[in-house]
Amino acid sequence: xxxxxxxxxxxxxxxxxxxxxxxxxxxxxxxxxxxxxDPGQGLRLIYYSQIVNDFQKGDxxxxxxxxxxxxxxxxxTVTSAxxxxxxxxxxxxxxxxxxxAFFGQGTRLTVV
Amino acid sequence: AQSVTQLDSQVPxxxxxxxxxxxxxxxxxxxxxxxxxQYPNQGLQLLLKYLSGSTLVESINGFEAEFNxxxxxxxxxxxSVHISDTAEYFCAVTIYNQGGKLIFGQGTELSVKP
Numbered sequence: 001x002x003x004x005x006x007x008x009x010x011x012x013x014x015x016x017x018x019x020x021x022x023x024x025x026x027x028x029x030x031x032x033x034x035x036x037x038d039p040g041q042g043l044r045l046i047y048y049s050q051i052v053n054d055f056q057k058g059d060x061x062x063x064x065x066x067x068x069x070x071x072x073x074x075x076x077t078v079t080s081a082x083x084x085x086x087x088x089x090x091x092x093x094x095x096x097x098x099x100x101a102f103f104g105q106g107t108r109l110t111v112v
Numbered sequence: 113a114q115s116v117t118q119l120d121s122q123v124p125x126x127x128x129x130x131x132x133x134x135x136x137x138x139x140x141x142x143x144x145x146x147x148x149x150q151y152p153n154q155g156l157q158l159l160l161k162y163l164s165g166s167t168l169v170e171s172i173n174g175f176e177a178e179f180n181x182x183x184x185x186x187x188x189x190x191x192s193v194h195i196s197d198t199a200e201y202f203c204a205v206t207i208y209n210q211g212g213k214l215i216f217g218q219g220t221e222l223s224v225k226p
Contacts, residue, residue: 004155006155026187031212031215033212033214034194035214035216040121040218040219041164041218042116042118042216042217042219043156043202043214043216044216045213045214048213050212058213088208090155090156092156092214094212096212097113097206097208097212098144098163098208098212099144099161099163099212100158100161101212101214102147102155102158103148103155104155105154105155106153106154106155108153
């Protein structure tokens with residue numbers, strides 16, 4: 001089955017720890033995206049990558065880092081510099097700029 | 113800067129009643145338009161999209177949306193809703209020359225009551 005897999009679904013971490021969220025796709029899409037969702041704020045773009053070994057900051061990149069070493073994978077690291085990391089994180093991929101994005105099931109991160 | 117505004121944060125409606133979820137966008141260049149639906153603790157699923165051609169687009173489960181360029185709107189409608197339509201709905205745009213990044217509205221929570 002083709003799709004986007006995010007893991008884990010729920011993640012708990014102590015304040016001050018870095019944590020990495022996994023995103024894998026087998027759709028052969030070039031572009032991948034990370035969004036953060038908070039209640040009442042819609043989705044905000046953290047980072048995106050249009051090709052392997054290249055990525056760009058989105059609107060709220062501070063406190064986050066990414067890598068794109070393989071076409072299929074786009075992991076997101078939430079660092080201790082992120083002031084308010086508790087949120088729902090969504091990964092997406094797209095075959096190109098002129099079509100829709102496909103989303104994973106999300107990871108809910110809770111920092112205590 | 114481009115932006116998307118969903119005019120209603122919550123829309124309560126009775127089953128079998130019609131519903132309209134409003135979406136306006138601002139952009140000085142051409143856009144592609146999307147409606148996504150999200151059920152609790154899940155990812156987003158594409159409901160329908162406007163890329164080009166006919167300004168009226170339809171989904172397989174009875175929703176439709178009309179692209180109105182002069183009013184920069186892309187309102188979502190359904191003539192008769194079901195309990196199962198209860199979900200959060202997001203309007204989004206992507207700009208031709210900006211690498212496919214989606215800009216989302218704040219979301220509209222549709223609550224269908226029996």
